[in-house]
Amino acid sequence: MKNALLLSFLFLCIINVYSQEVVLDTLQKRKQQANLAYTSLYKENSAMSYTSPGGEIGAPSKYVINGKLTTNYMVFAPVSLPIAFAVNPDFTVRVRKERSAGVRTPSFTLGGTFYVRLTEELKQYKYAQISFTHHSNGQDESALLSDGTINTKTGNFNTNDLTLAYNFGNFTNSLNGRANSIHHKVGLEWHKWFNYEPVLIGDYGFTRLNYDFSFRIYQNYSNKKGGWKKSIADDHTQTLEKEKWRFNAQLSYAVNQYTNHDLFAPKRRLNVEASANYSLPFMQNVFIMASVGYYGEDPYNIYFKDRYAFMRFGLSTTFTRYKVR
Secondary structure: HHHHHHHHHHHHHHHHHHHHHHHHHHHHHHHHHHHHHHHHHHHOOHHHHHEOOOOOEEOOEEEEEEEEOOOOEEEEEEOOOOOOEEEEEEEEEEEOOOOOOOOOOOOEEEEEEEEEOOOOOEEEEEEHHHHHHHHOOOOOOOOOOOOEEEEOOOOOOOEEEEEEEEEEEEEEEOOOOOOEEEEEEEEEEOOOOOOOOOHHHOEEEEEEEEEEEEEEEEEEEEEOOOEEEOOOOOOOOOOOEEEEEEEEEEEEEEOOOOOOOOOOOOOEEEEEEEEEOOOOOOOOOOOEEEEEEEEEEOOOHHHOOOOOOEEEEEEEEEEEEEEEO
């Protein structure tokens, strides 16, 4: 009888230890899957590149073509940790409509971003990020001309900023072959702790409140005879999920002190832009783009004193959801 009780006790201990190991293994795998999924999410929510013939239509200067090239180099994204680090280069150029078709002052930014996953949920995701960015235009002449105006041809522009941001969003379940997602990003941008061109003092947005919004539509395609066809029913066998539409909106407002403008001066402090991006069925991560917006402070380096409403048309691209399941 004693031997039987002892064997039963040992058996229960073994089962208990095994169950705990299974639970711990399951939790570890779930966290690893979340880390991998969030790394893809960080890239999908990154800024878009574009190529735009005619550039910012409505700007004081006329352009032949404008372009922005930006990406995320995921340097550190271990599957075992809820953090990641990316290097973020960004090149923006505006080819001026003149005989030499010159670029003059290209806008170059280079920085890095740390990401921290705040939840394991993907359909209701949350993460934080902190970024440091250097912004300059490659010029080294005085930023001021002898008459006191800004030297937009060869004038030096440089600034550095730290940005803290909180990101959250959600994905809907697929219905009739379509799914949606919504992304929000709320951030604070701060320049004054770092080096900057002195001419910016009193006339530049050193402290900005930023808000980004994105609404995306994904289309499912089924693998049928003759190639991939749009799927109305939810067929999860050999289904291609592709991002079809992306609607973006960005709003930024400077809250630091200006020499000639109070806090309620949106014509100088406000930058806002909205864009619609449509991807044709034969495209992968490329969209046809149309944007409208207003710059109270032109973000193109030494042109910061320009303010105007604009339109932009062309092609855009970024990391998108394009996968077979």
